[in-house]
Amino acid sequence: MALLEMENVSKSYHAKAKVLENINLQVEKGKLISVIGPSGAGKSTLLRTINRMVQIDGGKIIFDGVDTTHYRKQSLRKMRRDIGMVFQHYNLVPRLTVIENVLHGRLGYKTTLQGLLNRFTEEEKHQAFSLLDTLGIVEHAYKRCDQLSGGQQQRVGIARALIQNPKLILCDEPIASLDPNASEVIMNYLKRITEEYDITCIVNLHQVEVAKQYADRIIGLNKGTIVFDGVPLQLTEEQINRIYGIKTRELVTV
Amino acid sequence: MNKKTYQRDKWKSVLFFIAIIAITIGSVIITQFDMLNGMQSFPAAFMWMTSNLLVSSEALEKLPNILDKLLETVFMSIAASTTAAVVALFLGVMGSRATSPNNIFSTIARVIASFSRNIPIVAWALILLLSFGQNSLTGYLALFIGSVGFLTRAFIESIDEIDHKSMEALRATGATYFHLIGKSVLPQGKPQMISWVLFMIETNIRSATLVGILTGTGIGYTFDLYYKQMDYGTVALITWTIVITVIIIELMSNYIRKVIM
Numbered sequence: 001m002a003l004l005e006m007e008n009v010s011k012s013y014h015a016k017a018k019v020l021e022n023i024n025l026q027v028e029k030g031k032l033i034s035v036i037g038p039s040g041a042g043k044s045t046l047l048r049t050i051n052r053m054v055q056i057d058g059g060k061i062i063f064d065g066v067d068t069t070h071y072r073k074q075s076l077r078k079m080r081r082d083i084g085m086v087f088q089h090y091n092l093v094p095r096l097t098v099i100e101n102v103l104h105g106r107l108g109y110k111t112t113l114q115g116l117l118n119r120f121t122e123e124e125k126h127q128a129f130s131l132l133d134t135l136g137i138v139e140h141a142y143k144r145c146d147q148l149s150g151g152q153q154q155r156v157g158i159a160r161a162l163i164q165n166p167k168l169i170l171c172d173e174p175i176a177s178l179d180p181n182a183s184e185v186i187m188n189y190l191k192r193i194t195e196e197y198d199i200t201c202i203v204n205l206h207q208v209e210v211a212k213q214y215a216d217r218i219i220g221l222n223k224g225t226i227v228f229d230g231v232p233l234q235l236t237e238e239q240i241n242r243i244y245g246i247k248t249r250e251l252v253t254v
Numbered sequence: 255m256n257k258k259t260y261q262r263d264k265w266k267s268v269l270f271f272i273a274i275i276a277i278t279i280g281s282v283i284i285t286q287f288d289m290l291n292g293m294q295s296f297p298a299a300f301m302w303m304t305s306n307l308l309v310s311s312e313a314l315e316k317l318p319n320i321l322d323k324l325l326e327t328v329f330m331s332i333a334a335s336t337t338a339a340v341v342a343l344f345l346g347v348m349g350s351r352a353t354s355p356n357n358i359f360s361t362i363a364r365v366i367a368s369f370s371r372n373i374p375i376v377a378w379a380l381i382l383l384l385s386f387g388q389n390s391l392t393g394y395l396a397l398f399i400g401s402v403g404f405l406t407r408a409f410i411e412s413i414d415e416i417d418h419k420s421m422e423a424l425r426a427t428g429a430t431y432f433h434l435i436g437k438s439v440l441p442q443g444k445p446q447m448i449s450w451v452l453f454m455i456e457t458n459i460r461s462a463t464l465v466g467i468l469t470g471t472g473i474g475y476t477f478d479l480y481y482k483q484m485d486y487g488t489v490a491l492i493t494w495t496i497v498i499t500v501i502i503i504e505l506m507s508n509y510i511r512k513v514i515m
Contacts, residue, residue, distance in 0.1 A: 051426055080428035091423035095441050104437060108428025115429065116436045157423075164427055 001065060002026040003167060003200055004050065009059035011045055011224075019045045021224045023059070029167075030198040032191055034211035037221035038244050043204040046221065047170045050202070051083045052076055064167060081108030084161025084199075088173035090153040094146035098137065098156050101145055102128045105163035124163070131159040135189060151182030158189060162197075169193065171203040175210070187214050208240060309494065310487030317491065320476060324495055326390075327472035328503070331458035334394050338401030339451045342367075345402070346409025352418050353439055355431070363406060371403025379465045388470040396465050397458050404457075408450040409443070416442040445514045452507035459500055 004027040011020040019042045027033060035043050048054040050061065052071065060069050068079050084105070092101045106124050107115045132138040135155040137148075145153060154174060161169050171190065175183035190201050191214055205211045211218050212232040220228030220235075220243035228239050282289060347353045349363030370378075379396035386392040420438045429437065466474020473496060480488040 053422065053426055077428040077430070080426060083426070085423065085426040087419065087423060089419055091419040093420045093438050093441055094417065095444075096437075104424055104429070105427050107424060107430075107433045107437065110433075112430045112432045115433045160423070160427070170426075 002062075003029045003064060005060075005062040006050075007060040007062070009049060009056050009061060011042075011049060011054060011056050019224050020049065020056075023224075023226060025219070025226070025229075027168075027200055027202065029200055030194055031216045032194045032201045032203065032214055033217045033219060034215035035202065035204045035219045035221055036206075036208055036211050036243060041221040042224040043221055044172055047085075047172050047202060047204060050168070050170060051080050051085060053085075077108055081164050082167050084164050084166040084169040086154070086157045086161050086169060086171040086174050088176045090145075090150070090157045092145040092153055092156055092160075095144060097142050097144055098132065098148070099125075099128055099141045101156055102132065102159045102163055105160040108164060128159070128163055131162050132156075135159055149182070150178050151185055154178065154182070154186050155189070158186070158193075162193065162199075166199060169199055169201045171201060173204050173206065176206055183210070190214070208235075211235075306486045307490040307493070308487060309491045313485070313487040313491045316488055317495075320473070320488075320492055320495055323476045324473045324499060327462045327466060327474070328459055328499065330390065330394055330472060331397060331462045332455055334397035335401055335405075335451055335454040335458050338398050338405055338454070339447075341402050342405035342409050343447070345406040346413055347435055347439070349406060349410045350413035352416075352421070353413055353435060364410070367403050367406035367410070369403070370399045371407060375400040375461050376464060376468065379468045383469060390469070390471040393462065393465050393469040393471045396469070397462060400461070401454050401458060405450060405454055409447055412443045412446040412450065413439055415446070448514055449511050452510060456500065456503055456507060459496075459503060463496055 004025070006023050006025040009020060009023040009025075010018060012018040023046065035046060037043055045054055049056050050063070052061075052068070056069070060067060062068065063079060064082065068075075071079055093104070103118075103120050103124065106120060110119065113119075129138060129141065132141055135158060137152050137155050137159075140148060140152060145156060148156070157174075158169075169190075174190070175186050178186065187210060190203060193199050194201050194216075203211075203215070212235060215232055218228065218230065218232055218235055219226055220239065222243050222245070227242050228235065281287075345363040345366060348355070348359045349367065351360060354360035354363075375396055378399050379392065382392045382395050386395065416439065420442075421434050424434050424438050462472055463474045463477065466472040466476075467478045468474070470478075473492065477489065477492045480486075480492065
Protein backbone atom coordinates (compact mmCIF):
# COMPACT_ATOMS: atom_id res chain seq x y z
CA MET A 1 0.00 0.00 0.00
CA ALA A 2 1.23 3.45 -0.86
CA LEU A 3 2.11 5.81 1.99
CA LEU A 4 0.80 8.84 0.14
CA GLU A 5 -1.61 9.15 -2.72
CA MET A 6 -2.58 12.34 -4.50
CA GLU A 7 -5.51 12.23 -6.89
CA ASN A 8 -6.19 15.10 -9.29
CA VAL A 9 -4.85 17.66 -6.82
CA SER A 10 -5.05 21.23 -8.05
CA LYS A 11 -4.28 24.59 -6.50
CA SER A 12 -4.39 28.19 -7.67
CA TYR A 13 -3.56 31.34 -5.75
CA HIS A 14 -5.23 33.60 -8.32
CA ALA A 15 -8.20 32.89 -10.51
CA LYS A 16 -6.13 32.94 -13.70
CA ALA A 17 -2.93 31.00 -13.06
CA LYS A 18 -3.00 27.46 -11.73
CA VAL A 19 -0.01 26.55 -9.59
CA LEU A 20 -0.80 22.84 -9.55
CA GLU A 21 -2.93 21.04 -12.08
CA ASN A 22 -4.19 17.47 -11.86
CA ILE A 23 -1.37 16.09 -9.80
CA ASN A 24 -1.54 12.30 -9.56
CA LEU A 25 1.08 10.71 -7.41
CA GLN A 26 1.69 7.54 -5.44
CA VAL A 27 4.55 7.46 -2.98
CA GLU A 28 5.96 4.26 -1.49
CA LYS A 29 7.43 3.76 1.97
CA GLY A 30 11.16 4.24 2.64
CA LYS A 31 12.00 5.95 -0.65
CA LEU A 32 13.92 9.11 -1.41
CA ILE A 33 11.91 10.94 -4.02
CA SER A 34 13.24 14.06 -5.63
CA VAL A 35 11.07 16.75 -7.21
CA ILE A 36 12.86 18.84 -9.82
CA GLY A 37 11.72 21.67 -12.06
CA PRO A 38 12.33 25.31 -12.89
CA SER A 39 11.57 28.11 -10.43
CA GLY A 40 7.84 28.75 -10.18
CA ALA A 41 6.96 25.25 -11.36
CA GLY A 42 5.04 24.65 -8.12
CA LYS A 43 7.56 22.46 -6.25
CA SER A 44 7.15 24.23 -2.91
CA THR A 45 3.39 24.37 -3.26
CA LEU A 46 3.26 20.66 -4.06
CA LEU A 47 5.18 19.87 -0.88
CA ARG A 48 3.01 22.15 1.24
CA THR A 49 -0.25 20.66 0.02
CA ILE A 50 0.85 17.34 1.50
CA ASN A 51 0.97 18.63 5.10
CA ARG A 52 -1.77 21.15 4.28
CA MET A 53 0.30 24.26 4.95
CA VAL A 54 -1.40 25.16 1.68
CA GLN A 55 -5.07 24.31 1.22
CA ILE A 56 -5.93 22.54 -2.02
CA ASP A 57 -8.75 23.63 -4.35
CA GLY A 58 -9.58 20.25 -5.75
CA GLY A 59 -8.65 16.59 -5.65
CA LYS A 60 -7.94 14.15 -2.90
CA ILE A 61 -4.98 13.38 -0.65
CA ILE A 62 -4.73 10.01 1.04
CA PHE A 63 -2.02 9.73 3.68
CA ASP A 64 -1.25 6.41 5.35
CA GLY A 65 -4.47 4.89 4.05
CA VAL A 66 -6.79 7.65 5.27
CA ASP A 67 -8.37 10.43 3.24
CA THR A 68 -7.01 13.58 4.89
CA THR A 69 -8.37 16.11 2.39
CA HIS A 70 -10.94 17.58 4.76
CA TYR A 71 -8.90 17.45 7.96
CA ARG A 72 -9.19 20.51 10.20
CA LYS A 73 -7.71 21.63 13.55
CA GLN A 74 -7.17 18.57 15.79
CA SER A 75 -7.13 15.95 13.04
CA LEU A 76 -4.79 18.18 11.01
CA ARG A 77 -2.45 18.53 14.00
CA LYS A 78 -2.42 14.75 14.42
CA MET A 79 -1.61 14.27 10.75
CA ARG A 80 1.13 16.90 10.79
CA ARG A 81 3.06 15.19 13.56
CA ASP A 82 3.47 12.21 11.24
CA ILE A 83 5.01 14.49 8.60
CA GLY A 84 8.32 16.24 9.30
CA MET A 85 9.45 19.25 7.32
CA VAL A 86 12.92 20.60 6.48
CA PHE A 87 13.35 24.06 4.95
CA GLN A 88 15.81 25.91 2.74
CA HIS A 89 16.44 28.53 5.42
CA TYR A 90 16.31 25.94 8.25
CA ASN A 91 13.49 27.93 9.96
CA LEU A 92 14.89 27.48 13.46
CA VAL A 93 14.25 29.94 16.28
CA PRO A 94 17.66 31.65 16.14
CA ARG A 95 17.76 32.89 19.74
CA LEU A 96 17.02 29.49 21.27
CA THR A 97 19.48 26.67 21.84
CA VAL A 98 19.92 23.68 19.56
CA ILE A 99 18.29 21.28 22.03
CA GLU A 100 15.28 23.59 22.51
CA ASN A 101 14.81 23.77 18.76
CA VAL A 102 15.01 19.99 18.41
CA LEU A 103 12.39 19.50 21.14
CA HIS A 104 10.03 21.81 19.22
CA GLY A 105 9.49 18.77 17.03
CA ARG A 106 7.52 17.20 19.89
CA LEU A 107 5.04 20.08 20.21
CA GLY A 108 2.56 18.24 17.99
CA TYR A 109 2.22 15.63 20.74
CA LYS A 110 1.65 18.16 23.54
CA THR A 111 -1.32 20.09 24.79
CA THR A 112 -0.95 23.86 24.71
CA LEU A 113 -0.10 23.98 28.42
CA GLN A 114 2.38 21.09 28.33
CA GLY A 115 4.16 22.74 25.42
CA LEU A 116 4.35 26.18 26.98
CA LEU A 117 5.67 24.74 30.25
CA ASN A 118 8.30 22.61 28.47
CA ARG A 119 6.89 19.38 29.87
CA PHE A 120 9.10 17.07 27.83
CA THR A 121 9.63 13.52 29.11
CA GLU A 122 13.07 12.07 29.91
CA GLU A 123 12.61 9.74 26.97
CA GLU A 124 12.07 12.64 24.59
CA LYS A 125 15.15 14.42 25.89
CA HIS A 126 17.24 11.26 25.49
CA GLN A 127 15.99 10.86 21.96
CA ALA A 128 16.84 14.50 21.20
CA PHE A 129 20.42 14.00 22.36
CA SER A 130 20.88 10.70 20.57
CA LEU A 131 19.57 12.25 17.33
CA LEU A 132 22.04 15.12 17.71
CA ASP A 133 24.74 12.50 18.30
CA THR A 134 23.76 10.62 15.14
CA LEU A 135 23.84 13.85 13.18
CA GLY A 136 27.25 14.74 14.64
CA ILE A 137 26.32 17.97 16.41
CA VAL A 138 25.77 16.81 19.98
CA GLU A 139 28.62 19.05 21.24
CA HIS A 140 26.62 22.10 20.10
CA ALA A 141 23.46 21.09 22.02
CA TYR A 142 23.52 24.10 24.35
CA LYS A 143 24.67 26.66 21.80
CA ARG A 144 22.30 29.19 20.37
CA CYS A 145 21.27 28.28 16.82
CA ASP A 146 22.45 31.57 15.33
CA GLN A 147 26.01 30.61 16.29
CA LEU A 148 26.03 27.54 14.04
CA SER A 149 27.03 27.27 10.40
CA GLY A 150 24.41 26.69 7.70
CA GLY A 151 25.16 22.99 7.44
CA GLN A 152 24.94 22.54 11.20
CA GLN A 153 21.65 24.47 11.36
CA GLN A 154 20.20 22.25 8.66
CA ARG A 155 21.15 19.20 10.72
CA VAL A 156 19.25 20.72 13.67
CA GLY A 157 16.32 21.10 11.28
CA ILE A 158 16.58 17.42 10.35
CA ALA A 159 16.77 16.42 14.03
CA ARG A 160 13.62 18.47 14.69
CA ALA A 161 11.83 16.60 11.91
CA LEU A 162 13.11 13.19 13.04
CA ILE A 163 12.07 13.59 16.68
CA GLN A 164 8.47 13.75 15.50
CA ASN A 165 8.91 10.05 14.63
CA PRO A 166 7.40 10.83 11.24
CA LYS A 167 6.44 8.49 8.43
CA LEU A 168 7.26 11.12 5.85
CA ILE A 169 9.71 14.03 5.69
CA LEU A 170 9.18 16.90 3.27
CA CYS A 171 12.37 18.76 2.34
CA ASP A 172 11.95 22.10 0.58
CA GLU A 173 15.27 22.90 -1.15
CA PRO A 174 17.29 21.63 1.83
CA ILE A 175 20.69 22.30 0.21
CA ALA A 176 19.96 25.44 -1.81
CA SER A 177 21.72 27.71 0.74
CA LEU A 178 24.64 25.38 1.48
CA ASP A 179 28.13 24.93 0.06
CA PRO A 180 28.95 21.70 -1.84
CA ASN A 181 30.53 19.95 1.16
CA ALA A 182 27.66 20.69 3.53
CA SER A 183 25.20 19.77 0.77
CA GLU A 184 26.78 16.36 0.44
CA VAL A 185 26.61 15.78 4.21
CA ILE A 186 22.91 16.72 4.30
CA MET A 187 22.01 14.57 1.28
CA ASN A 188 23.87 11.61 2.79
CA TYR A 189 21.88 11.96 6.01
CA LEU A 190 18.59 12.15 4.11
CA LYS A 191 19.55 9.00 2.20
CA ARG A 192 20.44 7.25 5.47
CA ILE A 193 17.11 8.25 7.02
CA THR A 194 15.15 6.60 4.22
CA GLU A 195 17.23 3.42 4.43
CA GLU A 196 17.67 3.02 8.19
CA TYR A 197 14.40 4.36 9.59
CA ASP A 198 12.22 3.44 6.60
CA ILE A 199 10.99 7.03 6.39
CA THR A 200 10.02 8.45 3.02
CA CYS A 201 11.69 11.71 2.03
CA ILE A 202 10.28 13.96 -0.66
CA VAL A 203 13.04 16.41 -1.56
CA ASN A 204 12.69 19.49 -3.76
CA LEU A 205 15.96 20.10 -5.55
CA HIS A 206 17.43 22.59 -7.95
CA GLN A 207 20.41 20.48 -9.01
CA VAL A 208 19.58 17.70 -11.47
CA GLU A 209 22.91 15.99 -10.81
CA VAL A 210 22.22 15.70 -7.08
CA ALA A 211 18.76 14.33 -7.77
CA LYS A 212 20.20 11.72 -10.13
CA GLN A 213 22.83 10.70 -7.60
CA TYR A 214 20.61 10.27 -4.53
CA ALA A 215 17.00 9.76 -5.53
CA ASP A 216 15.24 6.43 -5.95
CA ARG A 217 12.71 8.19 -8.09
CA ILE A 218 12.54 11.58 -9.76
CA ILE A 219 9.46 13.67 -10.43
CA GLY A 220 9.77 16.48 -12.97
CA LEU A 221 7.42 19.41 -12.56
CA ASN A 222 6.75 22.11 -15.12
CA LYS A 223 4.06 24.78 -14.86
CA GLY A 224 2.21 22.83 -12.20
CA THR A 225 1.97 19.52 -14.02
CA ILE A 226 4.03 16.37 -13.73
CA VAL A 227 5.99 15.95 -16.96
CA PHE A 228 8.33 13.21 -15.79
CA ASP A 229 8.03 10.41 -13.25
CA GLY A 230 10.58 7.66 -13.17
CA VAL A 231 13.88 6.29 -11.93
CA PRO A 232 17.06 8.39 -12.41
CA LEU A 233 18.23 6.20 -15.32
CA GLN A 234 15.15 7.12 -17.32
CA LEU A 235 15.96 10.82 -16.97
CA THR A 236 17.59 11.45 -20.32
CA GLU A 237 18.86 14.75 -21.70
CA GLU A 238 15.68 15.00 -23.71
CA GLN A 239 13.55 14.53 -20.58
CA ILE A 240 15.52 17.20 -18.72
CA ASN A 241 14.87 19.61 -21.58
CA ARG A 242 11.19 18.86 -21.32
CA ILE A 243 11.19 19.63 -17.60
CA TYR A 244 13.22 22.81 -17.74
CA GLY A 245 12.46 24.02 -21.26
CA ILE A 246 15.34 24.04 -23.74
CA LYS A 247 16.26 27.71 -23.32
CA THR A 248 16.67 27.57 -19.54
CA ARG A 249 18.67 24.39 -19.89
CA GLU A 250 21.20 26.16 -22.12
CA LEU A 251 21.61 28.87 -19.51
CA VAL A 252 22.21 26.32 -16.78
CA THR A 253 24.85 24.25 -18.61
CA VAL A 254 26.84 26.94 -20.47
CA MET B 255 18.01 63.16 -15.10
CA ASN B 256 17.78 65.84 -17.79
CA LYS B 257 18.22 69.55 -17.35
CA LYS B 258 14.51 70.35 -17.31
CA THR B 259 13.54 68.00 -14.51
CA TYR B 260 16.60 69.12 -12.55
CA GLN B 261 15.47 72.76 -12.72
CA ARG B 262 11.91 71.82 -11.91
CA ASP B 263 13.09 69.95 -8.79
CA LYS B 264 15.18 72.96 -7.77
CA TRP B 265 12.11 75.21 -8.05
CA LYS B 266 10.10 72.72 -6.02
CA SER B 267 12.47 72.88 -3.06
CA VAL B 268 12.67 76.70 -3.24
CA LEU B 269 8.88 76.90 -3.19
CA PHE B 270 8.80 74.47 -0.29
CA PHE B 271 11.10 76.66 1.81
CA ILE B 272 9.14 79.81 0.96
CA ALA B 273 5.97 78.03 2.08
CA ILE B 274 7.55 76.99 5.42
CA ILE B 275 8.73 80.56 6.11
CA ALA B 276 5.31 81.96 5.20
CA ILE B 277 3.57 79.53 7.54
CA THR B 278 5.94 80.43 10.39
CA ILE B 279 5.41 84.17 9.94
CA GLY B 280 1.67 83.60 9.61
CA SER B 281 1.56 81.65 12.88
CA VAL B 282 3.50 84.36 14.72
CA ILE B 283 1.14 87.07 13.46
CA ILE B 284 -2.03 85.12 14.25
CA THR B 285 -0.98 84.20 17.79
CA GLN B 286 0.46 87.67 18.40
CA PHE B 287 3.65 86.16 19.68
CA ASP B 288 6.30 88.90 19.75
CA MET B 289 9.61 87.32 18.86
CA LEU B 290 11.78 90.30 19.75
CA ASN B 291 10.09 90.78 23.10
CA GLY B 292 10.47 87.09 23.82
CA MET B 293 14.19 87.22 23.09
CA GLN B 294 14.66 90.29 25.25
CA SER B 295 13.08 88.65 28.29
CA PHE B 296 15.62 85.81 28.26
CA PRO B 297 18.37 87.51 30.33
CA ALA B 298 15.94 88.63 33.02
CA ALA B 299 14.36 85.18 33.28
CA PHE B 300 17.76 83.57 33.48
CA MET B 301 18.82 85.97 36.22
CA TRP B 302 15.71 85.12 38.22
CA MET B 303 16.37 81.42 37.90
CA THR B 304 19.99 81.64 39.04
CA SER B 305 19.17 83.84 42.03
CA ASN B 306 15.96 82.11 43.21
CA LEU B 307 16.26 78.48 42.21
CA LEU B 308 19.13 77.67 44.55
CA VAL B 309 18.98 74.73 46.90
CA SER B 310 18.88 76.26 50.36
CA SER B 311 20.06 74.54 53.53
CA GLU B 312 16.54 74.57 55.01
CA ALA B 313 15.34 72.79 51.89
CA LEU B 314 17.83 69.97 52.50
CA GLU B 315 16.05 69.18 55.77
CA LYS B 316 13.00 68.23 53.73
CA LEU B 317 15.05 65.80 51.66
CA PRO B 318 13.86 62.56 53.38
CA ASN B 319 10.26 63.58 52.83
CA ILE B 320 10.97 64.46 49.20
CA LEU B 321 12.80 61.18 48.56
CA ASP B 322 9.88 59.32 50.09
CA LYS B 323 7.49 60.94 47.64
CA LEU B 324 9.92 60.45 44.77
CA LEU B 325 10.16 56.74 45.53
CA GLU B 326 6.37 56.53 45.53
CA THR B 327 6.34 58.10 42.06
CA VAL B 328 9.04 55.76 40.75
CA PHE B 329 7.22 52.68 42.01
CA MET B 330 3.93 53.89 40.59
CA SER B 331 5.58 54.40 37.20
CA ILE B 332 7.08 50.92 37.28
CA ALA B 333 3.76 49.35 38.30
CA ALA B 334 1.89 51.24 35.58
CA SER B 335 4.47 50.22 32.95
CA THR B 336 4.64 46.53 33.83
CA THR B 337 0.90 46.01 34.20
CA ALA B 338 0.38 47.91 30.95
CA ALA B 339 2.99 45.63 29.33
CA VAL B 340 0.90 42.55 30.18
CA VAL B 341 -2.20 44.03 28.54
CA ALA B 342 -0.14 45.38 25.63
CA LEU B 343 1.41 41.96 25.02
CA PHE B 344 -2.05 40.52 24.60
CA LEU B 345 -3.15 43.37 22.33
CA GLY B 346 0.16 43.27 20.43
CA VAL B 347 -0.21 39.59 19.56
CA MET B 348 -3.80 40.29 18.55
CA GLY B 349 -2.79 43.31 16.52
CA SER B 350 0.23 42.14 14.56
CA ARG B 351 -0.61 40.89 11.08
CA ALA B 352 1.75 37.96 11.58
CA THR B 353 0.10 36.56 14.71
CA SER B 354 -3.45 37.91 14.64
CA PRO B 355 -6.14 35.21 14.59
CA ASN B 356 -8.10 37.34 12.12
CA ASN B 357 -8.43 40.87 10.77
CA ILE B 358 -11.24 41.86 13.14
CA PHE B 359 -9.05 41.20 16.20
CA SER B 360 -6.22 43.08 14.58
CA THR B 361 -8.37 46.13 13.93
CA ILE B 362 -9.83 46.09 17.45
CA ALA B 363 -6.32 46.00 18.98
CA ARG B 364 -5.11 48.81 16.74
CA VAL B 365 -8.13 50.99 17.52
CA ILE B 366 -7.69 50.51 21.29
CA ALA B 367 -3.99 51.31 20.94
CA SER B 368 -4.41 54.49 18.92
CA PHE B 369 -7.34 55.68 21.06
CA SER B 370 -5.39 55.44 24.30
CA ARG B 371 -2.16 56.70 22.75
CA ASN B 372 -3.44 59.73 20.86
CA ILE B 373 -5.06 61.32 23.89
CA PRO B 374 -2.23 62.91 25.92
CA ILE B 375 -1.55 61.50 29.38
CA VAL B 376 -2.36 64.88 30.95
CA ALA B 377 -5.78 64.82 29.30
CA TRP B 378 -6.36 61.29 30.62
CA ALA B 379 -5.40 62.47 34.09
CA LEU B 380 -7.91 65.32 33.92
CA ILE B 381 -10.69 63.07 32.58
CA LEU B 382 -10.05 60.40 35.22
CA LEU B 383 -9.83 63.05 37.94
CA LEU B 384 -13.54 63.72 37.51
CA SER B 385 -14.58 60.10 37.91
CA PHE B 386 -11.98 58.75 40.37
CA GLY B 387 -11.15 61.84 42.40
CA GLN B 388 -7.77 63.04 43.66
CA ASN B 389 -5.87 59.92 44.64
CA SER B 390 -2.99 57.78 43.50
CA LEU B 391 -5.29 55.38 41.64
CA THR B 392 -6.14 58.19 39.23
CA GLY B 393 -2.46 58.86 38.59
CA TYR B 394 -1.77 55.19 38.12
CA LEU B 395 -4.67 54.78 35.69
CA ALA B 396 -3.63 57.78 33.60
CA LEU B 397 -0.12 56.37 33.20
CA PHE B 398 -1.47 52.87 32.64
CA ILE B 399 -3.82 53.88 29.82
CA GLY B 400 -1.17 55.92 28.05
CA SER B 401 1.36 53.09 28.40
CA VAL B 402 -1.03 50.46 27.03
CA GLY B 403 -1.45 52.50 23.87
CA PHE B 404 2.22 53.17 23.36
CA LEU B 405 3.42 49.65 24.24
CA THR B 406 0.79 47.96 22.08
CA ARG B 407 1.98 49.96 19.13
CA ALA B 408 5.63 49.15 19.95
CA PHE B 409 4.91 45.44 20.50
CA ILE B 410 3.00 45.17 17.22
CA GLU B 411 6.06 46.53 15.45
CA SER B 412 8.42 44.25 17.38
CA ILE B 413 6.36 41.20 16.40
CA ASP B 414 6.09 42.34 12.79
CA GLU B 415 9.86 42.71 12.61
CA ILE B 416 10.87 39.24 13.82
CA ASP B 417 11.66 36.37 11.51
CA HIS B 418 8.45 34.45 10.88
CA LYS B 419 10.01 31.45 9.16
CA SER B 420 10.27 29.46 12.38
CA MET B 421 6.53 29.93 12.93
CA GLU B 422 5.90 28.06 9.69
CA ALA B 423 8.20 25.27 10.85
CA LEU B 424 6.41 24.92 14.19
CA ARG B 425 3.02 24.93 12.52
CA ALA B 426 4.24 22.09 10.30
CA THR B 427 5.15 19.99 13.36
CA GLY B 428 1.54 20.19 14.55
CA ALA B 429 2.08 22.86 17.21
CA THR B 430 -0.94 24.82 18.45
CA TYR B 431 -1.42 28.57 17.99
CA PHE B 432 -0.24 29.31 21.53
CA HIS B 433 2.82 27.13 20.99
CA LEU B 434 3.75 29.39 18.06
CA ILE B 435 3.38 32.48 20.24
CA GLY B 436 5.22 31.04 23.24
CA LYS B 437 7.97 29.16 21.44
CA SER B 438 8.72 31.28 18.39
CA VAL B 439 7.30 34.80 18.65
CA LEU B 440 8.09 35.59 22.29
CA PRO B 441 11.66 34.21 22.42
CA GLN B 442 12.52 36.30 19.38
CA GLY B 443 10.66 39.45 20.34
CA LYS B 444 11.56 39.42 24.05
CA PRO B 445 14.71 41.61 24.02
CA GLN B 446 13.01 44.26 21.91
CA MET B 447 9.91 44.18 24.11
CA ILE B 448 11.85 44.44 27.38
CA SER B 449 13.69 47.38 25.89
CA TRP B 450 10.38 49.11 25.16
CA VAL B 451 9.11 48.46 28.70
CA LEU B 452 12.29 50.03 30.11
CA PHE B 453 11.77 53.03 27.86
CA MET B 454 8.16 53.22 29.08
CA ILE B 455 9.33 53.26 32.74
CA GLU B 456 11.67 56.18 31.99
CA THR B 457 8.95 58.10 30.18
CA ASN B 458 6.42 57.38 32.90
CA ILE B 459 8.68 58.75 35.64
CA ARG B 460 8.86 62.01 33.71
CA SER B 461 5.12 62.05 33.04
CA ALA B 462 4.28 61.02 36.62
CA THR B 463 5.59 64.37 37.88
CA LEU B 464 3.17 66.26 35.69
CA VAL B 465 0.30 63.86 36.36
CA GLY B 466 1.04 64.15 40.11
CA ILE B 467 0.51 67.91 40.00
CA LEU B 468 -3.00 67.30 38.68
CA THR B 469 -3.98 64.27 40.75
CA GLY B 470 -2.32 65.42 43.98
CA THR B 471 -0.01 62.46 44.42
CA GLY B 472 3.69 61.69 44.50
CA ILE B 473 6.51 64.05 43.74
CA GLY B 474 4.34 66.20 41.47
CA TYR B 475 2.11 67.12 44.37
CA THR B 476 5.10 67.98 46.57
CA PHE B 477 6.49 70.14 43.78
CA ASP B 478 3.16 71.94 43.41
CA LEU B 479 2.86 72.40 47.18
CA TYR B 480 6.22 74.19 47.65
CA TYR B 481 5.81 76.06 44.38
CA LYS B 482 2.59 77.61 45.60
CA GLN B 483 4.24 78.46 48.94
CA MET B 484 6.91 80.25 46.90
CA ASP B 485 9.54 78.08 48.64
CA TYR B 486 11.78 78.14 45.60
CA GLY B 487 14.74 76.55 47.40
CA THR B 488 12.77 73.36 47.94
CA VAL B 489 11.36 73.51 44.40
CA ALA B 490 14.94 73.61 43.11
CA LEU B 491 15.87 70.61 45.27
CA ILE B 492 12.87 68.64 43.99
CA THR B 493 13.78 69.47 40.40
CA TRP B 494 17.32 68.26 40.94
CA THR B 495 16.22 64.99 42.57
CA ILE B 496 13.89 64.31 39.64
CA VAL B 497 16.65 65.00 37.12
CA ILE B 498 19.11 62.75 38.96
CA THR B 499 16.56 59.95 39.34
CA VAL B 500 15.68 60.01 35.67
CA ILE B 501 19.36 59.90 34.73
CA ILE B 502 19.99 56.96 37.11
CA ILE B 503 17.01 55.03 35.73
CA GLU B 504 18.18 55.73 32.20
CA LEU B 505 21.70 54.48 32.94
CA MET B 506 20.29 51.37 34.58
CA SER B 507 18.03 50.53 31.69
CA ASN B 508 20.82 51.12 29.20
CA TYR B 509 22.89 48.60 31.10
CA ILE B 510 20.04 46.06 31.18
CA ARG B 511 19.53 46.54 27.44
CA LYS B 512 23.19 45.81 26.78
CA VAL B 513 23.02 42.59 28.78
CA ILE B 514 19.84 41.17 27.25
CA MET B 515 20.45 42.05 23.60
